[in-house]
Amino acid sequence: MATRTLVVDNGAATIKFGFADEDMPYRTFANNITRSKAERKTFVGDQLETCKDFSGLYYRLPFEKGLLTSWDVEKQVWDRLFNGKIVPCDPSTTNLLISEPILNLPNIATTYDQLVFEEYGFHSYTRMSAPQMAMYNEIPRLYGQKMTSGKKRVDCAVVVDSGYSFTHIIPFWKGKPILVGIRRINVGGKLLTNHLKEIISFRYWNMMDETYLVNEVKEACCYVSNKFWDELDICKKSPRANKILQHYVLPDYSAQQRGYVKGGSKSKQREEKGKGQGKMDLDDAEDETNDTDSEAGANLDQSDSDSDEDMSEPNEDEQVLTMNNERFTVPEILFNPSDIGMDQAGIPEAIVDAISSCDEEIRGMLYANVVLIGGNAKLPGFRKRVANDLREIAPSEFDVRVGIDKDPFGYAWKGAKRLATMDEFASEFKNRLVTRAEYLETGSALCESRFRSAV
């Protein structure tokens, strides 16, 4: 019976999935159930693409603090995915390769097993954490080198996975994670978006309801700065001299669906991506009344010291959100969680801490093979900043190389796809799989032991 392999990267924010044997790139959709107050409809997972009005979207996420706790939400999303509505997937003839959070709790892990086998009836499956999936890629390519011939994968690397819920630092040795070296920083995309929402709501418009829109704004405008204090000083200047100031045009529903950054030159080679939806309320009201309010307002009335708004071009109905120092102070939290009062070290320090807890002999190799993956790694300037900061605090005798793929978001998925398809990994892959028959005989403990000890 021919089996296909379905590779699913089950993240807290989005699911990346695709069949391993197809050449198509992975597809992605949001891993949650959203309800739109405006349209009075509920969208499960990818149904969100059919939504027209993204204001006041209310989320229900299956993940909580990075672990899958809300199974009924997740199940609804998985129903759509696995029951063939999105991709032609027949569970009984499919191998499932699914990702789980790092350091997953054992009781949650058994629920994964239960659901996969008993509920959907997959033929066989394996689960691994996303950084482990990423390790199957050709990592030396990130540094412009080729893989040493004869070797399937690098001996060791440090994977920095900065995603929605957290940021993890995991050193790997020969494909297995070095457990004592795993570190977690509780800053992720969700915290950054919430923080940005709060700042914007205090300084400009009240966007406390508009999670989706603020997420778009974050992705469109934010970047990681390399010269933090210098750029902060620049932001204090008048708009003519202030190159960092950016305007994000907020959409309304009648004319436009999506927002964009006005004046593309400041946006560091990012095209004006059409993103964003949402409405603005002038007051901090709970009710979501529509465009009528927004038209009445001037561009900014609650603005504070740094946003002198004389550079507004004449626009009839546009509402503009000004992004000044928020553009780079928000991602700064990844590097200094103490900025908002969190008592944790940032990414570069955590990397040093993680590597220092590993054996002395391999530390040099670990410093030379740092890989960044995850959604937050897409921020412009991220790699350069990590490399600079790490070089500053790492011991001077070691070489520091930080690599990032063109698409850090899907790097883990690509690694898993290589695992599932390439011949070099075929035996490893087979050893990891647990078939349904075996599960029904022995139970969850088999899954636990096999997934941990394999490779």
Add this chain to the structure above:
Amino acid sequence: MSRKPERGAKAAPKVLDPEARRRQLRHHLDSLERDNFVALNEYEAIIATAAAAATAQGPISLTHTNLDPLGLLPPLSPAVGSIVGGVVGTVGPGAVHSPNSPGVSSGGRYKKNQQSNIGTGGANSNSSNSGSNFSQTAIPTSALGHRKPVLPRKPLNQLLDESRMMSQTFYQEQQQQHVVLNYLTANMGPSRYPQRNFCSVCGWKGVYRCNRCGMRYCDLRCQKTHNDTRCMKFTI
């Protein structure tokens, strides 16, 4: 602690002492972890009474009664407690609601629901209520036909507690390991470098601190804005 108010309930203390400021900070950080960072002041009363009446114990099946037949109310967002130590009750009696600080309203609501949902062990019992809200208005629940699985719906803290016990027994078996690494211990420790302070109003360097509440500001203009809008506007 702070000076006791002379009359009645709500005379706010003049100055916040460090303990209160720490509590405020902790509450703020917790609120940043929430999924839906939304002020739900006006729903609080409705939902609290409804929650007391709703069925929310133990494992639930996918179809059960819901509170809100029309699906108009947004479900309660579960206030996620602090993860370290699994302590859930760090949020004190947050009673004052202000539009600028929606996190506080969650604190107030959180406390009320703790009182009203005794059976489920507190923290995320609201999620089961909200589950009910969704399942009515949304898509048909089980696309699978014959069996409706009973999914264990436990709050995260309960799961954490259970697994901690599991890992402890594992440790006793495995006595070679010196460090038991799991979800809780992988947390990164504090930084070596001192904290950088930013103005809470504009985001520049926050050199000065408000006398009363301890939030930072950078110059006189920001101080004025702070006093007008945010100073002592909410207490925990």
